[in-house]
Amino acid sequence: MTAVTHLLRLDVNGSTVDVAAPAHWTLLEVLRYRLALTGSKQGCDKGDCGACTVLFDGKARLACITLAADAVGHRVTTIEGLVTPAGLDVLQRTFDEAGALQCGFCQPGMIVAARACLDRKPDATRAEIKEALASNLCRCTGYTKIFEAVEQAVRAGKAAHVGGPASLLPSGDATPAPASGAAR
Amino acid sequence: MLRLEPFAFARPGSVDEAVALLAKHGRAARLIAGGTDVMPNLKHGLYEPEVVIGLSAVAELRGIALEGGGAAANGSDGELVIGAMTTLAEVESHPLVLARAPGLAQAARSVAGPTQRTMGTLGGNVCLDTRCVWINQSHFWRKSLGYCLKKDGTVCHVVQGGKSCVAAASNDTATLLCALGATLVIRSARGVRAVAIRDFYKPDGAMNQRLEPDELLTQIRVPAPRRSSGASWSGYAKLRARNSIDFPKLSIAVAWTTDRVGAIDDATLVVSAIAAVPRVIAGIADLARGGRADDPALIARLGEQARKVTIPLTNIDGDTGWRRAMVPVFVKRAFAAARMATTG
Amino acid sequence: MSSSHGSGKPPADRADPLQHARSPNRTFGPQPPGEQFEVIGKRLRKVDGAGKATGEALYTDDxxxxxxxxxxxxxxxxxxxxxxxxxxxxxxxxxxxxxxxxxxxxxxxxxxxxxxxxxxxxxxxxxxxxxxxxxxxxxxxxxxxxxxxxxxxxxxxxxPALFDPAEALARKDVLVHEGNKHGNITKEVLLEFGDPDGALAKSDFVVEDDYFFHGTAHAPxxxxxxxxxxxxxxxxxxxxxxxxxxxxxxxxxxxxxxxxxxxxxxxxxxxxAFGGxxxxxxxxxxxxxxxxxxxxxxxxxxxxxxxxxxHRGRHPMAMRFKTGLSKDGRITAVDSKILIDGGAYSSFGLVTTYYSGQLLTGPHQIPNYRFHSTRVFTNKPPCGPKRGHGSVQPRFALEVQLDRLAEKAGLDPIEVRRRNFQGAYTTTVNGQRVTSNGFDQCLDVVEKASGWKERRGKLGRGRGLGVAGSMYISGTNYCIYPNDMPQAGIQIKVDRSGLVTVFSGASDIGQGSNSVAAYIVAEELGMRVEDVRVVAADSDLCPVDLGAYSSRITFMVGNAAVHAARKLRKQVQAAVAQEWGIEPERVVLAGGFAFDKDDRGKAITSAKAFQITEAVLETLGSTGSYNTPNLGGDYRGGTIGASPAYSFTACVAEVEVDEETGIVTVPHVWTAHDCGRALAPVLVEGQIEGSAYMGFGEVFLEHHDVNRYGLHARPNLLDYTIPTSVDCPEFHASYVESLDPEGPYGAKEAGEGPLHPTIPAIANAIHDACGIWLTKLPFTPAKVVAALQARDAARAAGGGANGTANGRAH
Structure with a gap:
C-alpha cells in the first residue's frame, strides 16, 4: 500500500518540532534522517543491540522499534540532548575520562541507558549498572571501562551531593586497581 | 537499514476506540503494545497490516490492583488484576506482584533485557507470537528457504512432512500465568469475555491464540489463593543462551499451595518454549500432594514427570537432547526460586 | 592494571639493538626525546573521545x-x-x-x-x-x-553446493571456482623445520588429537x-x-x-571493524x-x-595436532595438519593459510616443526581476517596440548611454559627474528594476579584455573602488493598559532590510532595534546597508509610519526638555540613551551618557538615514514608472518562449571600482555580487555555457520549471541613493557595478541575444574554435559579421571 504521511508534533531534547513523516517510519529514522540527530545509531535493525537507545519520559527506549507516531506526547531525549549550555552530562565526561570510548558507536545508546539508570538510582552498584546496561551491546570494550565510567559518575554525583561541585578526577588520578589485578 | 513496509497508523485513546478500530479493520489491523515483538516481526515481513493500532495512549489499560478482596489487610484474598498495557518493568517490581505472585515478577524480570522490559507489556508478552529458527528471519531469508507453514509456505522445516506449524510459545510470563491459573479479559465491540489462560492457547504455531481479529486483551487476572491454604508459592526458571535479551530455550513455572502444616495440597507445573502451547504437566498435583517442596526426591519425581512428556524439537536453537535433560534441572530451579521469594 | 619492565633489554653482548634490527629506516629507540616522557605513558583522554560521547562524531551513515x-x-x-x-x-x-x-x-x-x-x-x-x-x-x-x-x-x-570443507576437498566434479588449478583448494602450504618425525618418535610424551575451531563473526x-x-x-x-x-x-x-x-x-x-x-x-x-x-x-x-x-570472519579449522614433550618438560616437536574452510572467495586466505602455521613458533621454543594447512572453497559466506587472523585457531589446539602434556609429565602448566620460554633476541625454528620478549614476565603477572599458586586445586568442586600463552605480530613485512615504498607515512603542518596538524593515512577504527599519533607528535614537539590536531584516512590529504590490519599501526605509523616530528623538533631546537645564543641541546621542548635547560626562567610558548623557526627557515612542515627491515625465513612464504617485533601474552582464566547444566561461567580473566612500551596505557588496557572479551564470546556463545540449505543460521544480533554486560567475566588487564628496539619508544602491538590465549586458557581451566578436555569449539552446554557423562562413564569403568569430550583421546 502507499505510504501515509503524518505531521507529527514531537518533543525532542526540550524543543517542540513539527515533522512530516510516513506512518511506518520509526523514531530512529525520524531522528536520524528527518531531524539530523545522528547521535542515535542504527546497529541491528530490530531492537537487539541498543545503539539507538533514547529516553522516553526519562526511561530507556529502543528508537529503532518505536514508531515515530507513537512518540507523540512523550518527552524524547537523545544523546545530543544530554549536552546543555552548562556543558556535558557527567556520564559523557566520565565515559571519555575512563577510556570507555573505543569505536564509540554503541556509546550514545549506552550513555543514554546509563543516564536512565542513574536517574532512577543515583547510587547504583556495579551489579545494578551491569543489569541496567544489559540491553546495550558493546563489541569493543568488554564493558570493563564502561562500568568504571558509570561508577565514576556515581562517585561524582555523591561528591556533588555532599557539597561542592562535582569534581572529576583527571584520568591520571583515577583510582588504580591493585597491581595484583585481583578482584576489581 | 531494514525498513518497514507502509501502513497507516491509528492511536486510540480508549478501549472503546481501540475495539471500534479493530471492528472496522479486522484482519487488516495489527495491534502494537510495547512493540518489542511486533516491530521486529513487521520488519521481517511476518505481518502485512494495512493499519497498525498503537495502544500506548490507552491509559485505562495500565495499572496493577487488587479487586474483590478487602477482608484481609494484606489483600491476600483479592484477585490481582493487571492491565494489559502495564510494562514488564512495572510488573517485575510492583509490591502487589512481589507479594502475591513472586513467580510472575521473576518471569517478567527474565524477559529480554531491561530496555525491552521498560517498553514491553504484560499483555504483549501474553500475546507474543510463536517463534522458530525458520521463521524469525528477514523476508529475503525466508524466501530463499522457500518459506514455511507459518507464513507464505507449505512445508515445515522442523518436522519433515509436517502439516501443522510447531513454532514455539516463547513468552516467559505466559508459562507462569498458566501455572497460576490466570484469567484473561478480552474485549471487542461485541462485548467482554473472560477466558482461562490455559484455554487461550491452541496447538497451532501459525496462530496459537484463541483471539478473534476484532478482540483486544485488556486484563490479566490472577486468582486469589484458596482460603484453605496455609500459603501459596510460585517460581520461574528460564534456560537461555545469555543472561539477558534472549528468548527461552526452556521455560518452566511452578505454583503450589501448602496446608496449615506446610504440606503441599495443590501444585502445578508448566513447561514452555517447546511447542505452540505452554504445557501444563498432567498428574503433578497428585504426585505432589502431601509432600514438601523442600524434598529433593519429590522435586526430582516432578521433574521426571515433566521430562517424560517434554519432547524438544529443532524449532529452537540448542541441542534437543540436552534441552530435554534440562527439564528436571529447571523444575528444581523453579521450585528453588519460589522458595527464595515466599509469600505470607 | 599493573606494569612491569620485562626482559626487554638486549643482552649485554648485543649492546646496540638497532644493529640487530638491521633496519634500513631510522628508528629512534625506546628513550624519550627530551629529559623524560611528558605525554607518552600518561593516562590521557582520546582526541576524539568527547565527540563520541556527545554524538557529534560523524560516522558514514551520519x-x-x-x-x-x-x-x-x-x-x-x-x-x-x-x-x-x-x-x-x-x-x-x-x-x-x-x-x-x-x-x-x-x-x-x-x-x-x-x-x-x-x-x-x-x-x-x-x-x-x-x-x-x-x-x-x-x-x-x-x-x-x-x-x-x-x-x-x-x-x-x-x-550442487558444498558446505563441508572435507567434501569440497574431495570433490573434483563440483567446483566453486571453475578454472581454479587445484580443484577447490585455494591454498596449500606444507613447511617443515628440523626433524619433527624423528623428534616425536624419541619424545617421552606425545599427545595427538583433533581440534575444531568454529566460524565466528566480527559483528561490529x-x-x-x-x-x-x-x-x-x-x-x-x-x-x-x-x-x-x-x-x-x-x-x-x-x-x-x-x-x-x-x-x-x-x-x-x-x-x-575487527578485521571485518x-x-x-x-x-x-x-x-x-x-x-x-x-x-x-x-x-x-x-x-x-x-x-x-x-562476513570475512574467522575461518573454521579442523586441526590434527601432535606434540611431543621430554621428561624435563621441553617441547620436542609440533606437527599439525589443518583443513581450513574458506567460504566462497579467497579474501586474505593466502595469508590465513600461512598464518595458521607461521605464527605458532613462539613464545615457546619449538625445535622441530611441521605444518600442513589447506584452505578450500565452500558455498558459504567468505571467511577472512578476524582479530588474531589465522593464528587464534591453532593457538587453541597447541595450548590445550601443552596442558595435556604437562599433565602427563606431572608438571604445573605455568612451569611447562616457563621451561619452554624461547627468550628475547632469538630466532624461531621457522626463521622469524624475535626481538624483545616479555612473555616470562607476563606469566609472572598472571600467576600472581590470579593467585595461581595459592588457589589452584583448592577452589572446590567445578571450579578451576587455566593458563595459556601466545605471540602475535606487530605488523608484517609482507606488503600486500610488492613495492619498495614505505609502509607508513606521516606529514606534519605547523601553524603560526601554535597548532600542529598531523596528516595520517592510518585508519582509526576505535583502537585510538589518531590519539596515538597526536600523543607522539605532542611528545616530540613538547606540546600540549590539545594543540595537536589529526587529519586521517583521506586519500586527498594524507600520505598512504596500508590500513588497520596485522596490528601494524602503532608500530609503523608510530615510527613514522616519531620520524616526522623528530626532524621538526631538531629544527625548532636549532632555531631557538640560535635566537638565544645557546647550544641546541640546551633547548627543552615540553608542556607547550620551549625553555633553556640551564636557565629555566627563560621560556617561550611553542607558538613563539614555531614562529622563530619559521622566520629563520621557511614554511614549516615535515614528513616521516617507516618501512620494515628485511625479515623472514629464506624460503617460499618465509616473509609471511615475519614481523619487526612480536607481542606476547599470558592469560589465566577462572571458570565455574555447572555440572548439572553444562553451563560454564567465567568469573575472571587475567591477561598480561607484553606490548613493549605502553604509549597510551588506557588504550592498551582497552585493547586487552576487548580482546579477552571477544575470545570469551567465541568460546561459548558465538557461532557463525549455515543450515542444511546453506542459509546463514543466525544472521542477526539476536541469534548471533555476542556477550552482554551480564555475561562477561571481570577482565583484569595488565601490561608488561619489554621495550622493543625497533618500536616507537619501544612499543609493540596490543590490539590482537591478547585475544589468543583467552580461549585455550578457558579450555584448560575447564579441565582443571572437572577433568574434561574440550577440543571442539564452541563449548556449548550440551557438549560439556556429554563430556562430563563420558568422564563419569570412564571413571565407573575404572578408567581414571580423564574423560575426553567430543573427540578422540590418544
Missing amino acids: LALPGMLHGKTLRSPHPHARIKRIDTTKAEALAGVFGVVTGAEMPARFGVIPWTPDETALCIDKVRFIGDPVAAVAAVDEETATRALDLIEVDYEQL IETHVALARYGSDGVLTLWSATQIPHYVHRELAKVLDLPAPQIRVIQPCLGG KSDPFSLEFCAAKLAMKTRRPVKFLYTREEEFYA
Whole structure:
C-alpha cells in the first residue's frame, strides 16, 4: 500500500518540532534522517543491540522499534540532548575520562541507558549498572571501562551531593586497581 | 537499514476506540503494545497490516490492583488484576506482584533485557507470537528457504512432512500465568469475555491464540489463593543462551499451595518454549500432594514427570537432547526460586 | 592494571639493538626525546573521545548529501548457481528508481590480495553463496530501492553446493571456482623445520588429537556503509566504513576503470571493524558506479543481515595436532595438519593459510616443526581476517596440548611454559627474528594476579584455573602488493598559532590510532595534546597508509610519526638555540613551551618557538615514514608472518562449571600482555580487555555457520549471541613493557595478541575444574554435559579421571 504521511508534533531534547513523516517510519529514522540527530545509531535493525537507545519520559527506549507516531506526547531525549549550555552530562565526561570510548558507536545508546539508570538510582552498584546496561551491546570494550565510567559518575554525583561541585578526577588520578589485578 | 513496509497508523485513546478500530479493520489491523515483538516481526515481513493500532495512549489499560478482596489487610484474598498495557518493568517490581505472585515478577524480570522490559507489556508478552529458527528471519531469508507453514509456505522445516506449524510459545510470563491459573479479559465491540489462560492457547504455531481479529486483551487476572491454604508459592526458571535479551530455550513455572502444616495440597507445573502451547504437566498435583517442596526426591519425581512428556524439537536453537535433560534441572530451579521469594 | 619492565633489554653482548634490527629506516629507540616522557605513558583522554560521547562524531551513515540516492543490493537466494539471465527493465521503470547496475558493467576482478583476485563487484556468471550480490539499485529512498529489487528478474541454474570443507576437498566434479588449478583448494602450504618425525618418535610424551575451531563473526555494531559522489570535476569521492582506504582506492580504480588520481577515498569515524572491514566490498563499487551512472550521490547502508553475508570472519579449522614433550618438560616437536574452510572467495586466505602455521613458533621454543594447512572453497559466506587472523585457531589446539602434556609429565602448566620460554633476541625454528620478549614476565603477572599458586586445586568442586600463552605480530613485512615504498607515512603542518596538524593515512577504527599519533607528535614537539590536531584516512590529504590490519599501526605509523616530528623538533631546537645564543641541546621542548635547560626562567610558548623557526627557515612542515627491515625465513612464504617485533601474552582464566547444566561461567580473566612500551596505557588496557572479551564470546556463545540449505543460521544480533554486560567475566588487564628496539619508544602491538590465549586458557581451566578436555569449539552446554557423562562413564569403568569430550583421546 502507499505510504501515509503524518505531521507529527514531537518533543525532542526540550524543543517542540513539527515533522512530516510516513506512518511506518520509526523514531530512529525520524531522528536520524528527518531531524539530523545522528547521535542515535542504527546497529541491528530490530531492537537487539541498543545503539539507538533514547529516553522516553526519562526511561530507556529502543528508537529503532518505536514508531515515530507513537512518540507523540512523550518527552524524547537523545544523546545530543544530554549536552546543555552548562556543558556535558557527567556520564559523557566520565565515559571519555575512563577510556570507555573505543569505536564509540554503541556509546550514545549506552550513555543514554546509563543516564536512565542513574536517574532512577543515583547510587547504583556495579551489579545494578551491569543489569541496567544489559540491553546495550558493546563489541569493543568488554564493558570493563564502561562500568568504571558509570561508577565514576556515581562517585561524582555523591561528591556533588555532599557539597561542592562535582569534581572529576583527571584520568591520571583515577583510582588504580591493585597491581595484583585481583578482584576489581 | 531494514525498513518497514507502509501502513497507516491509528492511536486510540480508549478501549472503546481501540475495539471500534479493530471492528472496522479486522484482519487488516495489527495491534502494537510495547512493540518489542511486533516491530521486529513487521520488519521481517511476518505481518502485512494495512493499519497498525498503537495502544500506548490507552491509559485505562495500565495499572496493577487488587479487586474483590478487602477482608484481609494484606489483600491476600483479592484477585490481582493487571492491565494489559502495564510494562514488564512495572510488573517485575510492583509490591502487589512481589507479594502475591513472586513467580510472575521473576518471569517478567527474565524477559529480554531491561530496555525491552521498560517498553514491553504484560499483555504483549501474553500475546507474543510463536517463534522458530525458520521463521524469525528477514523476508529475503525466508524466501530463499522457500518459506514455511507459518507464513507464505507449505512445508515445515522442523518436522519433515509436517502439516501443522510447531513454532514455539516463547513468552516467559505466559508459562507462569498458566501455572497460576490466570484469567484473561478480552474485549471487542461485541462485548467482554473472560477466558482461562490455559484455554487461550491452541496447538497451532501459525496462530496459537484463541483471539478473534476484532478482540483486544485488556486484563490479566490472577486468582486469589484458596482460603484453605496455609500459603501459596510460585517460581520461574528460564534456560537461555545469555543472561539477558534472549528468548527461552526452556521455560518452566511452578505454583503450589501448602496446608496449615506446610504440606503441599495443590501444585502445578508448566513447561514452555517447546511447542505452540505452554504445557501444563498432567498428574503433578497428585504426585505432589502431601509432600514438601523442600524434598529433593519429590522435586526430582516432578521433574521426571515433566521430562517424560517434554519432547524438544529443532524449532529452537540448542541441542534437543540436552534441552530435554534440562527439564528436571529447571523444575528444581523453579521450585528453588519460589522458595527464595515466599509469600505470607 | 599493573606494569612491569620485562626482559626487554638486549643482552649485554648485543649492546646496540638497532644493529640487530638491521633496519634500513631510522628508528629512534625506546628513550624519550627530551629529559623524560611528558605525554607518552600518561593516562590521557582520546582526541576524539568527547565527540563520541556527545554524538557529534560523524560516522558514514551520519553523512547526507543534497540529492542523495539510496542503494540496495539484490542477493542470491541460492548457495551455488549459474546466472542464466538478468533483466532489470521493470526495476528501471519503477518511479523513484534512478539507476540499476549489474555485474557485467563492472567485470574487473578484484581481491584484497592481488595474487587471488576472484571477486567481482556483482556476480556475473555464477553465485557462490546465499547472499552473494547480484545487482544493485539506486532510488529516491531505501523503500523504493527495496521494491525495485523485487522487480529484477534473474534466472538461475542451480548447481550442487558444498558446505563441508572435507567434501569440497574431495570433490573434483563440483567446483566453486571453475578454472581454479587445484580443484577447490585455494591454498596449500606444507613447511617443515628440523626433524619433527624423528623428534616425536624419541619424545617421552606425545599427545595427538583433533581440534575444531568454529566460524565466528566480527559483528561490529556499525554495519558496512558507503557513500559516493561523482562531482562535475570528474572526481569520485567515496566515504566508506573501511579499515583499508588505500586498498579500496586501488581496487576502485581498477574496477571502475578510473585513473586513481580522480578518486578520493575518505574513512569517516568508524563503528568497529575487527578485521571485518579490511576487504573491498561490493557496496563500495556499487555506490561509486551508481553515482557515476546517475550523477547523484548514492549511499548504501547494509542491514545487519547483509553484514553477516559480507562476513570475512574467522575461518573454521579442523586441526590434527601432535606434540611431543621430554621428561624435563621441553617441547620436542609440533606437527599439525589443518583443513581450513574458506567460504566462497579467497579474501586474505593466502595469508590465513600461512598464518595458521607461521605464527605458532613462539613464545615457546619449538625445535622441530611441521605444518600442513589447506584452505578450500565452500558455498558459504567468505571467511577472512578476524582479530588474531589465522593464528587464534591453532593457538587453541597447541595450548590445550601443552596442558595435556604437562599433565602427563606431572608438571604445573605455568612451569611447562616457563621451561619452554624461547627468550628475547632469538630466532624461531621457522626463521622469524624475535626481538624483545616479555612473555616470562607476563606469566609472572598472571600467576600472581590470579593467585595461581595459592588457589589452584583448592577452589572446590567445578571450579578451576587455566593458563595459556601466545605471540602475535606487530605488523608484517609482507606488503600486500610488492613495492619498495614505505609502509607508513606521516606529514606534519605547523601553524603560526601554535597548532600542529598531523596528516595520517592510518585508519582509526576505535583502537585510538589518531590519539596515538597526536600523543607522539605532542611528545616530540613538547606540546600540549590539545594543540595537536589529526587529519586521517583521506586519500586527498594524507600520505598512504596500508590500513588497520596485522596490528601494524602503532608500530609503523608510530615510527613514522616519531620520524616526522623528530626532524621538526631538531629544527625548532636549532632555531631557538640560535635566537638565544645557546647550544641546541640546551633547548627543552615540553608542556607547550620551549625553555633553556640551564636557565629555566627563560621560556617561550611553542607558538613563539614555531614562529622563530619559521622566520629563520621557511614554511614549516615535515614528513616521516617507516618501512620494515628485511625479515623472514629464506624460503617460499618465509616473509609471511615475519614481523619487526612480536607481542606476547599470558592469560589465566577462572571458570565455574555447572555440572548439572553444562553451563560454564567465567568469573575472571587475567591477561598480561607484553606490548613493549605502553604509549597510551588506557588504550592498551582497552585493547586487552576487548580482546579477552571477544575470545570469551567465541568460546561459548558465538557461532557463525549455515543450515542444511546453506542459509546463514543466525544472521542477526539476536541469534548471533555476542556477550552482554551480564555475561562477561571481570577482565583484569595488565601490561608488561619489554621495550622493543625497533618500536616507537619501544612499543609493540596490543590490539590482537591478547585475544589468543583467552580461549585455550578457558579450555584448560575447564579441565582443571572437572577433568574434561574440550577440543571442539564452541563449548556449548550440551557438549560439556556429554563430556562430563563420558568422564563419569570412564571413571565407573575404572578408567581414571580423564574423560575426553567430543573427540578422540590418544
